[in-house]
Amino acid sequence: MNAREPDAATAERYLVYLSGYDLHNRPEMLPRLDSRGLFGDEGPMEIEVGCGTGEFLCALAAGAPGTNFVGFDLHAKSLFGAVERASGADFGNVRFVRGDFRQMYGLFVPDSLRRVYLHFPDPGMKERYRKRRIFGERFLREMSRAVVRGGELSLVTDDEDYFQEMLALIETEERAAKGWRRAHGEPYLEGFEPPVKSRFQELWERRGRAVRRFLLVNGSAEVTT
Ligand SMILES: C[S@@+](CC[C@H](N)C(=O)[O-])C[C@H]1O[C@@H](n2cnc3c(N)ncnc32)[C@H](O)[C@@H]1O
Structure with a gap:
């Protein structure tokens, strides 16, 4: 998939970037990785760790509009493809987080996820x-x-x-x-x-x-x- 970087409005809607610097030095400034922090609601949430270009996650999102789905990946280009897929379908229940998942554990809220x-x-x-x-x-x-x-x-x-x-x-x-x-x-x-x-x-x-x-x-x- 040869996706381009999303425009500012699309990136704002779908993509969160958590830099290694921020994760290490000022995690308290970063959003909590739950429905409230990423979607502003209390819906059930499922995540895919290392979601790549997002085919699997977007298929889940299409089938369960009342559930929030978040894909995590390190690789910017793969996530551009994933964002293109989600924005092309105008999904309101999908977000992607770019960064090293192993540095993000402290941002998860206890008992906040339904599936991983x-x-x-x-x-x-x-x-x-x-x-x-x-x-x-x-x-x-x-x-x-x-x-x-x-x-x-x-x-x-x-x-x-x-x-x-x-x-x-x-x-x-x-x-x-x-x-x-x-x-x-x-x-x-x-x-x-x-x-x-x-x-x-x-x-x-x-x-x-x-x-x-x-x-x-x-x-x-x-x-x-
Ligand atoms: C082999 S791919 C699988 C992608 C997808 N799950 C699939 O089935 O097509 C593994 C993915 O994990 C991502 N990845 C590897 N280490 C990671 C890390 N520490 N944090 C976030 N993503 C990571 C890679 O960038 C890559 O997109």
């Missing part, structure tokens, strides 16, 4: 890049704090090494009997059939990669709708 999606996160093949992975113990803990009891975390990957890391951490989490547990009896789910597939899902499936998913529920309450 982390789909096809970058695996970082080389040893030194593995440290940049979004998924890990801290991610699980922070998202458990931000998501309501009974809310969900959806994890999808095509990468064997990342999959094994997810499986091991999820099993540890379940043994601790708090935080996240699997919504399914099987160790993981084979394949993923959303209403619209993301750019990376299309790409990896075309190349014959196996796609595997975990659907986790927060705490021990029943799943919310």
